[in-house]
Amino acid sequence: MTVEDVRIFDTTLRDGEQAAGVNLNLTEKLQVAHQLARLRVDIIEAGFPAASPGDFQSVQTIAREVPGLTVAGLARTRKGDIEAAFEALKDAGRPRIHTFIATSPIHREFKLKMSREEVLEQVRTGVEHARSLVEDVEFSAEDASRSEPDFLAEVFRTAVEHGATTLNIPDTVGYATPEEFGAFVEALIREVAAPKNVAWSVHCHNDLGMAVANSLAAVRMGVRQVECTVNGLGERAGNASMEEIVMALQTRTDRYGARSRVDTTKLYGTSKLVSRLTGVRVPPNKAIVGDNAFAHEAGIHQHGMLCNRTTYEIMRPEDVGAPGTALVLGKHSGRHAFRDRLEALGYHLDEDQIDKAFGLFKDLCDRKKTVSDGDIEALVADEVVSALPERRYDLVDFGVQVSSGRATASITLRRDGQEITDAAAGNGPVDAAYEAIKRIVGLEPELREFRIHATSEQSDSVGETVVVLRHEGVNAQGRGASTDVIESAIKAYVSAVNRLHVVAAAKEVNLYGTDSR
Numbered sequence: 001m002t003v004e005d006v007r008i009f010d011t012t013l014r015d016g017e018q019a020a021g022v023n024l025n026l027t028e029k030l031q032v033a034h035q036l037a038r039l040r041v042d043i044i045e046a047g048f049p050a051a052s053p054g055d056f057q058s059v060q061t062i063a064r065e066v067p068g069l070t071v072a073g074l075a076r077t078r079k080g081d082i083e084a085a086f087e088a089l090k091d092a093g094r095p096r097i098h099t100f101i102a103t104s105p106i107h108r109e110f111k112l113k114m115s116r117e118e119v120l121e122q123v124r125t126g127v128e129h130a131r132s133l134v135e136d137v138e139f140s141a142e143d144a145s146r147s148e149p150d151f152l153a154e155v156f157r158t159a160v161e162h163g164a165t166t167l168n169i170p171d172t173v174g175y176a177t178p179e180e181f182g183a184f185v186e187a188l189i190r191e192v193a194a195p196k197n198v199a200w201s202v203h204c205h206n207d208l209g210m211a212v213a214n215s216l217a218a219v220r221m222g223v224r225q226v227e228c229t230v231n232g233l234g235e236r237a238g239n240a241s242m243e244e245i246v247m248a249l250q251t252r253t254d255r256y257g258a259r260s261r262v263d264t265t266k267l268y269g270t271s272k273l274v275s276r277l278t279g280v281r282v283p284p285n286k287a288i289v290g291d292n293a294f295a296h297e298a299g300i301h302q303h304g305m306l307c308n309r310t311t312y313e314i315m316r317p318e319d320v321g322a323p324g325t326a327l328v329l330g331k332h333s334g335r336h337a338f339r340d341r342l343e344a345l346g347y348h349l350d351e352d353q354i355d356k357a358f359g360l361f362k363d364l365c366d367r368k369k370t371v372s373d374g375d376i377e378a379l380v381a382d383e384v385v386s387a388l389p390e391r392r393y394d395l396v397d398f399g400v401q402v403s404s405g406r407a408t409a410s411i412t413l414r415r416d417g418q419e420i421t422d423a424a425a426g427n428g429p430v431d432a433a434y435e436a437i438k439r440i441v442g443l444e445p446e447l448r449e450f451r452i453h454a455t456s457e458q459s460d461s462v463g464e465t466v467v468v469l470r471h472e473g474v475n476a477q478g479r480g481a482s483t484d485v486i487e488s489a490i491k492a493y494v495s496a497v498n499r500l501h502v503v504a505a506a507k508e509v510n511l512y513g514t515d516s517r
């Protein structure tokens with residue numbers, strides 16, 4: 001199969017900047033332009049020089065400073081716009097004037113207030129003037145997809161006769177559908193019968209979410225330039241997304257028989273740069289560059305991915321420069337992925353321990369939006385690995401009440417199958433809970449250490465508590481973990497009391513002195 005080249009015409013700095021609320025300064029535009037050059041796009045549309053002195057200066061600076069690609073500037077078919085574009089572009093290695101006029105009956109009647117003949121006259125004079133200034137002239141028929149096919153063909157023939165070297169078919173308002181647009185483009189190319197050295201291009205908007213599909217349908221019909229923007233940024237719902245076009249051509253060359261020259265490993269970085277500079281967030285589920293584009297949460301998918309990546313990934317994250325595949329542990333995950341993560345964290349548990357840890361993990365998932373590695377480690381270390389097989393006391397229930405700084409706590413522990421409840425007041429809920437526990441266990445150990453820390457940055461993070469107690473010369477450490485920090489502190493204290501008994505028994509120390517409880 002012969003694979004043809006598709007030129008990528010990036011209009012992030014022109015149509016992309018037309019997105020409501022986006023305004024890039026010269027330094028920011030230069031950053032984006034240099035990155036687009038590194039990405040190896042073929043053409044950058046740097047702006048609309050007649051729009052403002054700032055736009056003129058950005059186009060001029062990019063034309064002078066960004067090497068290795070064609071720099072285009074947009075212009076209405078008016079003489080003044082075309083001359084402004086030329087002045088801004090003339091120092092570029094490869095300047096292109098991109099001139100346009102609307103051709104649809106709606107735009108002719110309501111916006112331009114021009115007849116067909118007047119529009120044709122604008123095409124003649126505009127294109128001819130642009131061609132007298134530069135070799136490379138692109139002509140766009142704005143709102144082409146809602147224009148009468150016979151008139152549109154006449155417009156494009158006129159543009160070719162007066163020197164246009166690229167003919168662009170915009171779906172300006174994102175009205176087309178893929179099958180319709182493909183057929184429309186095919187018929188137009190046939191009807192105009194432009195010479196081989198004239199390139200056909202499309203420029204699709206995303207009002208119905210079909211900009212990429214429409215652009216690709218046109219590629220199937222022989223179009224060899226696609227106009228697009230990074231992250232699909234642009235007027236209203238945006239333009240065709242460049243990363244999606246590029247990766248669709250690369251991943252499905254079998255279908256399109258064409259590819260771009262873009263260095264796909266720079267797509268992710270470019271997306272991040274544009275998002276940061278424009279302030280337009282990339283949705284997590286955005287194809288190719290979204291944070292979740294290579295993240296798998298469902299257990300069945302994670303199992304498949306662990307067996308073979310190609311079960312659920314059609315591209316490799318490294319191909320687009322993304323950080324990597326992520327098996328995100330959450331409530332939809334299964335044992336395979338959980339076990340794999342535990343091993344990666346350095347834990348080697350037997351089947352019973354994994355069952356216990358998995359149960360605790362699923363409980364945590366029901367309470368917490370995302371479960372971090374730190375949360376899992378806290379659970380596994382405190383509740384599985386370090387948990388004593390035989391415990392003197394188990395926490396059954398607790399309740400705390402806080403009012404004006406004073407707190408009371410009620411604690412129920414189980415010992416030898418019997419539940420024992422007691423309550424106490426204290427200076428805060430943890431102090432009150434510890435007093436109540438001391439009453440139940442009949443010990444007054446010294447609290448040597450009390451530390452609590454969050455295992456991640458979220459407010460629903462697991463809190464992990466470490467408590468060190470000393471009694472009758474015996475030291476014991478206890479740990480507890482829970483999304484409820486009071487519960488975590490209570491669990492740590494109970495765990496430390498249980499250890500005191502284990503260590504005291506090993507050292508043959510009676511924790512109760514003469515009392516034999």
Ligand SMILES: CC(=O)SCCNC(=O)CCNC(=O)[C@H](O)C(C)(C)COP(=O)(O)OP(=O)(O)OC[C@H]1O[C@@H](n2cnc3c(N)ncnc32)[C@H](O)[C@@H]1OP(=O)(O)O
Nearest residue numbers: 015048050051052076077078100101102111112142172235
């Ligand atoms: C589909 C697209 O994305 S097209 C590109 C859109 N980009 C922009 O508009 C860039 C920012 N634009 C601007 O800064 C301003 O609109 C300017 C400087 C270009 C023009 O400003 P103004 O002269 O004040 O005109 P305004 O924008 O209000 O109206 C547009 C005029 O251009 C005319 N016009 C629109 N398109 C064309 C065209 N392709 N060729 C000739 N005339 C055109 C309109 O009929 C209207 O004419 P009128 O002033 O005689 O009524």
Ligand SMILES: CC(C)C(=O)C(=O)O
Nearest residue numbers: 100140142170172203
């Ligand atoms: C000027 C043209 C290419 C355009 O931006 C559009 O029609 O959307």
